[in-house]
Amino acid sequence: MTVNQPNILLVYTGGTIGMIKDPETGALKSFDFKNLLERIPELKLLDCNIETISFDDPIDSSNMNPKYWVQIAEIIEEEYHNFDGFVVLHGSDTMSYSASALSFMFENLAKPIIFTGSQLPIGDLRTDAKENLITSIQMATLQRAGKPVIREVGLYFEYKLYRGNRTTKINAEHFEAFESLNYPHLAESGVHLNVEYDDLFKPNTRKKLVVHKQFETNILLVKLFPGISETILKPLFNSAAVKGIVLETYGAGNTTTEAWFIDLLKQTIKRDIPIINVTQCSGGSVLMGQYETSTQLKSIGVISGKDITTEAALAKLMFMLGENVSIKTFKTIFETSLRGEMS
Template sequence: MANTEANILLIYTGGTIGMIKDFETGALKSFNFDDLLKHIPELKLLDCTIETTSFEHPIDSSNMNARYWVQLATIIEEKYQDFDGFVVLHGSDTMSYTASALSFMLENLTKPVIFTGSQLPIGDLRTDAKENLITSIQLAALREKGRSKIAEVCLYFEYKLYRANRTTKINAEHFEAFASLNYPPLAESGVHLYINDDALYRPNRRKRFKVHKSMASNIVLLKMFPGIDIETVNHILSYPQIKGLIIETYGSGNATNEAWFIEALERLTKNNIPVINVTQCSGGSVVMGLYETSVPLKKIGVISGKDITTEAALAKLMYLLGQHLSPHSFKTIFETSLRGEMI
């Protein structure tokens, strides 16, 4: 696979990967990303040019929100014509949320935007940061017939490249921190880079690249659990500014079918507030109507999240609410794959 020289922009938002250890004190501290090559001289061996930029005030990913998503999307928008690919360094805790959001915000993307990070900082002796960063840049720089081989928002971690909006963080301690249980890896890194061509997203390259920056807030996530009661549900759903609800249901989309619960959801759907059904299982899909306990949800107009992740469902809900769609169009579009996020 030929790889002509590409220009890659490295964007640092914050996170463990941007830390080095002070060997005198043992404390972790941030380093200047302009000095990246000093810490990872192996980057000089890559057949691409690398430039760096950073949030003015890098953040812990636990503080990530839609305002920072817009900031990140704006950086990519402003630099889009100048670079062949983008690698975003991000804390792992909310990486799947941010990467999923960017997949919706960046419409008609024809270049790679690859998120990566690490469990240990660059300055640690056993760090996973170097491999994750080097391979992410190498993947972002892949060219074929004069254009980017990969043209979607991805997440690279521990030898695997995933479609970003298919990922979820599964482990806080192992280097293999992410999984994509409903969609295969786009690429795997070993002695050679293996690209799964059949799994890659195929953009319509004739359409203009467009960035969406209107992301709604006031979203509620409700996880079903045995013993959930009417007082709890009514208190949560009485939130006056609620614009959308995601319910994490059991198995293939099942929830209690007691009248008080169905009535609480129906009050929302009758007021044109979308209710999305996603499974709390790590893998699998919502199939409303398969079991008796999901039939009432289907009847009152609950939207099927199919095999979407919770992270992608939240991002997609915020994105679509920002588009000010009619209720009928909203349901149709949510249940349609926009960026390869669902079947």
């Protein structure tokens, strides 16, 4: 390795970005990431040393789950002191969930972990994979006074770097697949790389890195809709297996005020099951008590997700339950921004 050049570790988990078309059949298959430089000779022009590590069996991101989050985290944890930055190649479908989860796993993170992927395979003529990959690596190498500029989990896609736990996949067809509706992007790639320094996460660098690896997956996500039925909801909420619930409500956090519904929430909270209120809207925030339809929620102890995304809310709930946060402090901690995931 050359002295003074940043060392970047590429972690390939799977996803479209690492696929090439079989010229005979036209089917997509993973290619060996060791041959990355042959596929993208431009990587040699980057002012850094790149090493790659790949899942033994790359997965489609639809199969992503906490077991794999731990696998990604352990690769990074093991190599943390050998590299200046990390780029995780991941399928775009569940990328926002994984980026959110990793942000909670890495406490006092002082280096970049940047997720990226692509809508078209790397071997494709019109691929977005090259730009996404090259710029993600460049973002991960950015340094100021010998220290990394990005010190959080980011997600880079189509010319923009976002805070990972603020993103949502909004489009399955456009190259611009992601959006961060409640938080400005962290950097933009044009003729120059423009970094919004004021918007970057500022970790406590005096503290040692702590990696959390416990997730509780026995949780429920319920999206409200007009006509939602007591018959269906009751057994779900009353299931002994359920440890926490994320409720996707209307607008600024409103729900039906029918007695059965409010009572169901109340009884569930009494059993020490945290219920998180997040909005179904792509952007905006939950403001319980702004309308009459959410005043009762506030008084029975529903937790406000404020402007958190559903993806980050689920990851945070799994993480906090996995950490065995006591129910007494659960609401306070959930409503506090831990990694910049809420305003």
